[in-house]
Each structure stands twice: as structure tokens, then as C-alpha cells.
Amino acid sequence: MILTNEKVFLLQTKNTSYMFRKLASGHLEHLHYGNRIFSNKETGVSMLDSIAETIAPKHFNGAGNTIVYSDEHNKILLEQLCLEMSSFGKGDIRDPFVELTYADGSNTVDFLFDKYEIKEGKAALTSLPSSYAESVETSDGKVEQLVVTLKDKGYGSRLELIYSVFPECDVITRSAVLYNDSDKDIKVERILSTAVDFNSSSYKMTSFHGRWADEMGKYESICNGGKVVCEELAAGESGSRSNPFVIVSSVDADDDHGDCYGFNLIYSGNHYESLSSNGYSMSRFVSGIQPTGFTWLLTPGESFETPEAVMTFSSKGMNAMSINMHDFVREHVVRGTWKKKERPILINSWEAAYFNFTQSSLLSLAKEAKKCGIELFVMDDGWFGVRNDDNCSLGDWYENKKKLPGGLKEFSEKLDALGMMFGIWVEPEMVNENSDLYRAHPDWAVTVPGHHHSTCRNQMNLDLTRSEVQDYIIDSMKKIFSSGKISYVKWDMNRTFSDRYSKSLPAERQGEFQHRYYLGLYRIMKELTEAFPEILFEGCSAGGNRFDLGILSYFPQIWGSDDTDAMCRIDIQRGYSYGYPASTVGAHVSACPNHQTLNTVPLETRFEVAAAGCFGYELNLCDMSDADKKAIANQVEFYKKNRELFQFGDYYRLPEDGYIIVSKDKTKAVAFVVQKDARPNNDYKCLKTIGLDDEKIYNMVGRVVPHSIKEFGSLINMFTPVHVKQDGIVHGIIDKFMDINGEEQKATALGAAFNGHGVALNSAFCGTGNNDGTRIMRTGDTRLYVFTQA
Structure with missing residues (x-):
């Protein structure tokens, strides 16, 4: 619900209220975001002014060197106000929402209220992925959108603040669109997506950090003064180092108690989240595109959209906040055929074979998987070009006929005859220097002309800011995806960015490279997912290096981490659970000793950890014992019986790294x-x-x-009449014929x-x-x- 008396604006969800008002100066003062302060049934629009006046801070006098906005509005001191949008130049010296440089060199920006509009439903952004509503009506009200227009009249610039209200999952989203209505260029130095000010200090920011194969570690910082930042500064991805999902909460908040605000960004590039506290005991949270390294030249008549920010609140702790966010992601971000469809159980060839496979060896693996009840066979890296290691062939999207004599068509038909679905691995955004593509189009690689290029995994980024590169990827993938019976695609991206440069952009626009890259990627993903709606796409970027709502707007799931060690995965998947539902997290059972850590844990543990996600196996069944294969068949049967619950139930974190998933109907x-x-x-x-x-x-x-007698080691001798040598022949015979449940x-x-x-x-x-x-x-x-x- 959105209500206004043209001065006060109230956005209401099932359990939360968000309120701001227009001041006499034209600034927008933020008043409240949190528990409901307005009743739909008992309170009318006439009460808006009274409520606003009751809860608004009373600032009348400036002190010391606080800036007075103007002679006309000499009671407006922006540094003391909670604001919906902030900039530099008129007294607010906190983290700004927008920074612009006008043609005369001025960076003083003064956006003031011009008009507003309330719309039924949810309009999509035109250049970026955004949330959506399949139906305007929900059980708890209508999905509505408020667009507030501000103008900096001295320079002919216009800013739209867009608020969308999703009542049933207690989510409000924000984005902004900047327009250049003047006849001169505007240089955009910073433009964020959301800002929330609080009339108190000492909030806690919880953010999630790590590295390759060790993503989503949970870190807490209390901000009494200064600034706490979560950001992906220059990697060019949402990032394993810092995920864009963060929580701002009361200091004592935990999973089951306290005020908690969840924030995320529907974006896949460099991001910036900041919680700051100033000398007036006020706090400010902002989120959006990373300002460092970003500029955008906005020419007359052009506009710029910011990514959509997602906000939710609960006064009942982080579990309740997470469920709000999970519901929103499932209902309003993930889309298409697989939105609510149970994900198939898969086996991936990577840790079973790496690059060393033939069609025959893969079919042997698939046959063993089928016996265990596994539904989908995924052929990972190594099937194309002359790809026998990671030194060559990225970009050469044709089958390696030595490995697949009949190509993808014949291999997929053989799998279909087994009763299994078929999936493949691709890495379309990359190119090896040793490839036909690079030899034909060296200018398509992201490099700085005349300078040494830094590589990662022997590969370079393709320049997706260029339409011809986008077209090549789209055409290549369409040929691959239609060449056989392909049901699943794992879309990988195994390096971050070093040089950020496009040979197609002039010098003054190189600061636009990273954002333009993602505009290009989103175009590619949109065209391919619309052309192949039945394919289940899984995002991957060296594991969870690009786990974000931008990717989930096209691909319904993402590989959680290249680390498949179950003990590590408990922490990684628990980190994801704060902001992302289990139906979006890829999780596999792998071999032991684990290939990333050399740790060994029981097969059952590996299964039970991976079950809380999009489940599968990544090991060589052909080399496993009959007992282990029998155990896997049992695991698969159990998972199928409970698959809908694992993937789509309400996920609550329990103490000591436990969890409980409850069906929506609580049965x-x-x-x-x-x-x-x-x-x-x-x-x-x-x-x-x-x-x-x-x-x-x-x-x-x-x-x-089930337990093996060998798990008890030499303790068996407490119960046997004769001595049994540990791991000896007799020990093995007893183990073979004696089961211990x-x-x-x-x-x-x-x-x-x-x-x-x-x-x-x-x-x-x-x-x-x-x-x-x-x-x-x-x-x-x-x-x-x-x-x-x-």
C-alpha cells in the first residue's frame, strides 16, 4: 500500500512501514523504516501529517559550523536531517547518494521535489534486470510503485527515485534514474541505488567475505562512528571477496531476536555498501554501484538507470528477515520454467575426470549414475576445441571429435536412451590467447593496447561492451544449445578483471567499461534464456565469485563454491542462507580425501550437507565400492522424497551450525x-x-x-573372543557380512x-x-x- 497527502508518503507492507515527507525547501526527509506505524483499517490519510510530526526529529537551531541551507529556509540544516537522497554542496557532508560534475566544473548538486506518481504494479527497468510481479494483487495488498521526481533546476538535471512495494514478503525496492534535460554533458561520478538514514548510532553491519573456495564468511562490525564498508572494489564481479548482501541490525540482534534490515542489489558488477555514523548520533546506509573506477558521461537527452536495491525488515531477528528475502528472491527475482520446478539430481564429470575423458568413459560414469537414481549427467570442461588443459581453446565453441566422435548430438542421444538428461559446461565470456577466436579477433580481448596484459588461469576477458562480441557469443551458444538434447547449462566465468579497457570506447568513457560490460552480459543472458526456456541454467564464476541477484534474474541457481569439502560447505551454505534461498545454491557430494582440502568426512555427512541446496554428485562412481554405491542410491531415494521441502521450504538457522527447513503449510x-x-x-x-x-x-x-565395523577400529576386540587385527583379513570379512545400523x-x-x-x-x-x-x-x-x- 502507498498512501500520500502530497506532503507525506507512506509505503506499507504486511508488517513494515516506510515513511518520508517533503519539506518546505523541497528536500525529502526520511522519517521511518521498520515496524508498522499505520493501520490500514483504522487510520486515514488525514493522520499522515500528525504521525509524521510526532515521529520526526525536532531540529530548529544549528550550532557551530553547521551549514544553513538558505536564507529562505534557514531552519534547514541538511547535516542534521535524515534524507531520502543526498549530495554535496548544500550542507550534507555524509556519504552521498549522487555526485555529478556539471559542464561549468561545479559539483554542487541540489535536487528538490518536483512531482510524484503512484502506479499499480511493477514496471521493469529498461537496461538492467529488475524484480517483477506476475500479479498485482497479493494476499496482503497490491504491488505498487511510487516515482518521485526531483530536479536540480540550475543545471537541467532530473532524478527519479523509484520505490516498489511487495506487501506479502515485506520487501521494498529502490532504484533511481538520472536524466540530462540540459544542452550540456553531465559527468556522473557516483549514483547509488538506495539510502536509508537512522536517527540513532551504534548499529551493527553484518557482511559476508572470503576468497575463492572459501566464500560467504560472516563478519560483524559495530559502527559507533566513522564508516564500515562492504565493497567489491575492482574485481569486476559481485565477488567471493565481498557479497552485495548485507544486514544492518541492532547491536544485540541474532537469528531469533532484534531489529534486522536486509539489503541486496540486483547487480553483478563492482558494488558498494556503507554504514556510517556522524557526530549527531545519526547513521546512514547506502548501497549501489561501486563509485571507485566508475564514471559515466551523460549527454543531453540521455538517462542512466541504477541497479535495483532490495530492502526488508524484521523485528524478530535474522531468521525472519532471511525468510522475507528468500520469498522475494523466489517469487520476484527468479523467473521462467524453473522458477518453482524441483531441480534434478545431477552428476558432474569435473572431479571425476577433469579434462581426461572420452565418450566411452563418460557413458560408463552415466550408467553407474543411472543405477543410483541420478537424473542428469553434466559434462564439464574439456569437450570443445582442442581443450585438454586450461591453456587453450576458450572461445572455440565446436566439439572435440576425438573425445566426442558423434558430437553433442550423438552423446546426448545416448544419454537420453539411458533415461538421463544431459547438461554441458561453457565459459562464453572468456578467450585463451591460444585459440582460433583470439587469432581471428585479438582486439576482442580486454587488453590495454601497447601494454603488458595480466592473465588469470591462462585466459582473458572478452570485451562484452562491444555488440559484435555479444553477437558472437549469442550465435555460438545458440548453435551449441540446439545441437543436441541439452537440458542444463553450467555457465562459468573463471577470472576477475585486471585491465578494464575497451578499444571501442574513447578515453573519456573508459570509466564506463565495467557497467557497459554487464549491460552486454545481461543482453546475452536474456536472449539465450528466452530462446531456450526449458534449459536449466546454473551460474558459476570460479565457484561463488558472482553469486548475486543479477545472475539469478536469468539463471535460477548458482554454484555455491568450488570447495566441496562438507565441513567447509556447512559454513559457506550457512552464509548464503542469510540472503539466498536453498533453491538457488548448487551443492554437490564429492570424493574423499577432498580435492580442495584433502580432508576426509563420511559419505553420509557429505550427503546431508549437500542436501540443503540444488543437489548432486561430483565424483567417480566407477571407482566406488558396491557398498558406497548402495549408500548413494539410498541417499538419492531419500532426497527425492524430500526434495520439494529441501529446495522450497522456509529455512531457519539453528545454533551450533544446524538448520531446520519447514514446509510452507507447516506439515x-x-x-x-x-x-x-x-x-x-x-x-x-x-x-x-x-x-x-x-x-x-x-x-x-x-x-x-549405517556404520562399518571398521569405524570402530581395534575397539572390536572388546567384543570378540579372539584378537582381530585392525584392517586385517578377518576384520575385512567381518565388515563385509556384518552391518551395524x-x-x-x-x-x-x-x-x-x-x-x-x-x-x-x-x-x-x-x-x-x-x-x-x-x-x-x-x-x-x-x-x-x-x-x-x-
């Missing part, structure tokens, strides 16, 4: 428990749930985990009991004694518990 749930540090004589553990219906009765059943755990109770107190899990192994009910959870062991309404 089913699955909880995950992990033992990260097993200690002796410590047998008690309680699983306290979140999100179950207090009034429903649930049956809880623990997943039974893990504990069975069942419970029945009201949701209120599971939520309010929790279920006491079976007593853990303590070093002495063992029976059928003993819970064996070593360091690195996990357990799943399924709750079903009785």
Missing part, C-alpha cells in the same frame, strides 16, 4: 544437526526447533545412518513442545557401552530428522 520439516567437535562423556544433546506449528502434532523420525530415534509431540523445549536426542557414544539406541556422532558426523504432521 513437514527436516532438521540438520552436526557434530563439529566430539568430546568424551558428553552424551546429552537437545534439538530445539523453530517454525513448527505450535498446535500441530508431529511425528519425528531420525535418518538411520545407527540409532533409531522417534518422537511424537506438539509443535509447541519441539519449539519451546526441544527433543532430547539419544544418548551419544561415550567410550564405554553401546547398544542399538546409542547415537554415534564423531567429529564430522551429521544427522537429519524428519518431522511429519500426525
Whole structure:
């Protein structure tokens, strides 16, 4: 709901209110974003002024060297006000929303209110991906859009602030469009997407940082003064180093308590998020395109759109905030055939074979996967050009006939005959110097003429600012995607940017390179996903190096990390869970010792960790024992029974790195428990749930985990009449014929009991004694518990 009396503007969702007002000077004063302060049923538009006056800070007098805006409006001191939009030059000296340089060299910017318009529904941005609403009507009101127009009349520039309200998931989005209505160029130095001011200091900013194969580490910073920044400065991607999703919260907020604001950006390039606090005990959060390295020459008659920023609020902690964000991403960002469709279980050839494969070896792997119930076979890197390592052939998108004699068509038909879907890996944004493409078009690579070029993984970025390069990628991919029965595409991008330069742009526009690159990429992705709507696309960028809402606007899922170590993945996937739903996160079971860390954890743990995502395997089934393949078949069967729940349920984080996923109708749930540090004589553990219906009765059943007798090592000699040598022949015979199933755990109770107190899990192994009910959870062991309404 959007209400206004033409002075005060109220944006209302199911549980939140956002309010600002127009001052006499024409500035927009931000008043409130948080819990509802307005009732749809009992409060009329006539109350807007009274509410605004009640909650607005009372600033009447400046002190010391605070700047007075003008003689006419001598009570307006911008540094003391919460503002919807800020700039330099008239007294606000905090982090600005916009920085412009006009033709006369002035960078004083003074945007003031001109008009507004309220629209039903949600209009899309024209140059960038943005959220959408399939239906205007929702269960909690209409999706509406407010467009407020500001003008800097002295220079003929116009700024539209665009607010979209999604009532049912408690989300408001913001973006801006800058217009040059003058007859002179305007140089844009900075233009962000959202700004929220708070009338208090000491907020906590939670952001997510890391590196390749170690993404989404959670970091908390309290901002009492100065500035805390989360940014991707120059890599050219949303980034493994700093994800664009951040949380601003009360200092004591945690998963289940406190005021929490979630912010994200529908954008894939360099980004900037900042929380600052000034001497007037005020805080400001801003988010948008990274200003460093960015400029844009806005010529007369042109406009510039900013990426759309996503904002949500909950007073009930980070779990509730996350569910808001998850619902929004699923309903209003992800789109197309696979929006609500269960993702297939796949096997990927990469860690099974790397570059060393033939059609025959891949078919052998596929046949073993089919026996286990796996649905989709993905052929990773190495199938095209003369690609036998990472030194050549990127850009040469034709089949390697030595590996695939009949090409993609024949291979996909053989997989189809097995009853499996077929997927391939591509990296269209890249080129090797040793490639036919580079030899034909060296100018298409991103390099600075006459200067040494820095490479990564022996490859260069293609210049996607150029339409001819975009056309080449579109045409090449269309030929590939239509050459066989292709159901899935893994779209990779394995290096960041070093040189940022386009040979097609003049010197004064080189600061536009990175943004123009993404305009080109989005055009490519849009055309291909519209041409092949049935293909399931998965984004990837050296793992999770480009995990963002811009990619998810075209590809419904993204590979979470190149690190498949289950213990690492617990932390990585937990980090993603704060802002992204499980249905968007690719997660695989891989071999042990793990190829990234050399760590070894049980096969069951690897499965239970990967289950909370778009699930698959990435190992060589042909080399595995019959027992392990039997275990995998069991895992696949279990996942299929619970796939909709894992991918589309409400995800709540539990203490000690656990989680529970609850179906939307609260009739089913699955909880995950992990033992990260097993200690002796410590047998008690309680699983306290979140999100179950207090009034429903649930049956809880623990997943039974099989154990090998060898897992008990020489302890077997406590129970055998003769000595058994560890890993000896007798030990192996006993292990082959003797199965030890893990504990069975069942419970029945009201949701209120599971939520309010929790279920006491079976007593853990303590070093002495063992029976059928003993819970064996070593360091690195996990357990799943399924709750079903009785």
C-alpha cells in the first residue's frame, strides 16, 4: 500500500512501514523504516501529517559550523536531517547518494521535489534486470510503485527515485534514474541505488567475505562512528571477496531476536555498501554501484538507470528477515520454467575426470549414475576445441571429435536412451590467447593496447561492451544449445578483471567499461534464456565469485563454491542462507580425501550437507565400492522424497551450525544437526526447533545412518573372543557380512513442545557401552530428522 497527502508518503507492507515527507525547501526527509506505524483499517490519510510530526526529529537551531541551507529556509540544516537522497554542496557532508560534475566544473548538486506518481504494479527497468510481479494483487495488498521526481533546476538535471512495494514478503525496492534535460554533458561520478538514514548510532553491519573456495564468511562490525564498508572494489564481479548482501541490525540482534534490515542489489558488477555514523548520533546506509573506477558521461537527452536495491525488515531477528528475502528472491527475482520446478539430481564429470575423458568413459560414469537414481549427467570442461588443459581453446565453441566422435548430438542421444538428461559446461565470456577466436579477433580481448596484459588461469576477458562480441557469443551458444538434447547449462566465468579497457570506447568513457560490460552480459543472458526456456541454467564464476541477484534474474541457481569439502560447505551454505534461498545454491557430494582440502568426512555427512541446496554428485562412481554405491542410491531415494521441502521450504538457522527447513503449510520439516567437535562423556544433546506449528502434532523420525565395523577400529576386540587385527583379513570379512545400523530415534509431540523445549536426542557414544539406541556422532558426523504432521 502507498498512501500520500502530497506532503507525506507512506509505503506499507504486511508488517513494515516506510515513511518520508517533503519539506518546505523541497528536500525529502526520511522519517521511518521498520515496524508498522499505520493501520490500514483504522487510520486515514488525514493522520499522515500528525504521525509524521510526532515521529520526526525536532531540529530548529544549528550550532557551530553547521551549514544553513538558505536564507529562505534557514531552519534547514541538511547535516542534521535524515534524507531520502543526498549530495554535496548544500550542507550534507555524509556519504552521498549522487555526485555529478556539471559542464561549468561545479559539483554542487541540489535536487528538490518536483512531482510524484503512484502506479499499480511493477514496471521493469529498461537496461538492467529488475524484480517483477506476475500479479498485482497479493494476499496482503497490491504491488505498487511510487516515482518521485526531483530536479536540480540550475543545471537541467532530473532524478527519479523509484520505490516498489511487495506487501506479502515485506520487501521494498529502490532504484533511481538520472536524466540530462540540459544542452550540456553531465559527468556522473557516483549514483547509488538506495539510502536509508537512522536517527540513532551504534548499529551493527553484518557482511559476508572470503576468497575463492572459501566464500560467504560472516563478519560483524559495530559502527559507533566513522564508516564500515562492504565493497567489491575492482574485481569486476559481485565477488567471493565481498557479497552485495548485507544486514544492518541492532547491536544485540541474532537469528531469533532484534531489529534486522536486509539489503541486496540486483547487480553483478563492482558494488558498494556503507554504514556510517556522524557526530549527531545519526547513521546512514547506502548501497549501489561501486563509485571507485566508475564514471559515466551523460549527454543531453540521455538517462542512466541504477541497479535495483532490495530492502526488508524484521523485528524478530535474522531468521525472519532471511525468510522475507528468500520469498522475494523466489517469487520476484527468479523467473521462467524453473522458477518453482524441483531441480534434478545431477552428476558432474569435473572431479571425476577433469579434462581426461572420452565418450566411452563418460557413458560408463552415466550408467553407474543411472543405477543410483541420478537424473542428469553434466559434462564439464574439456569437450570443445582442442581443450585438454586450461591453456587453450576458450572461445572455440565446436566439439572435440576425438573425445566426442558423434558430437553433442550423438552423446546426448545416448544419454537420453539411458533415461538421463544431459547438461554441458561453457565459459562464453572468456578467450585463451591460444585459440582460433583470439587469432581471428585479438582486439576482442580486454587488453590495454601497447601494454603488458595480466592473465588469470591462462585466459582473458572478452570485451562484452562491444555488440559484435555479444553477437558472437549469442550465435555460438545458440548453435551449441540446439545441437543436441541439452537440458542444463553450467555457465562459468573463471577470472576477475585486471585491465578494464575497451578499444571501442574513447578515453573519456573508459570509466564506463565495467557497467557497459554487464549491460552486454545481461543482453546475452536474456536472449539465450528466452530462446531456450526449458534449459536449466546454473551460474558459476570460479565457484561463488558472482553469486548475486543479477545472475539469478536469468539463471535460477548458482554454484555455491568450488570447495566441496562438507565441513567447509556447512559454513559457506550457512552464509548464503542469510540472503539466498536453498533453491538457488548448487551443492554437490564429492570424493574423499577432498580435492580442495584433502580432508576426509563420511559419505553420509557429505550427503546431508549437500542436501540443503540444488543437489548432486561430483565424483567417480566407477571407482566406488558396491557398498558406497548402495549408500548413494539410498541417499538419492531419500532426497527425492524430500526434495520439494529441501529446495522450497522456509529455512531457519539453528545454533551450533544446524538448520531446520519447514514446509510452507507447516506439515513437514527436516532438521540438520552436526557434530563439529566430539568430546568424551558428553552424551546429552537437545534439538530445539523453530517454525513448527505450535498446535500441530508431529511425528519425528531420525535418518538411520549405517556404520562399518571398521569405524570402530581395534575397539572390536572388546567384543570378540579372539584378537582381530585392525584392517586385517578377518576384520575385512567381518565388515563385509556384518552391518551395524545407527540409532533409531522417534518422537511424537506438539509443535509447541519441539519449539519451546526441544527433543532430547539419544544418548551419544561415550567410550564405554553401546547398544542399538546409542547415537554415534564423531567429529564430522551429521544427522537429519524428519518431522511429519500426525
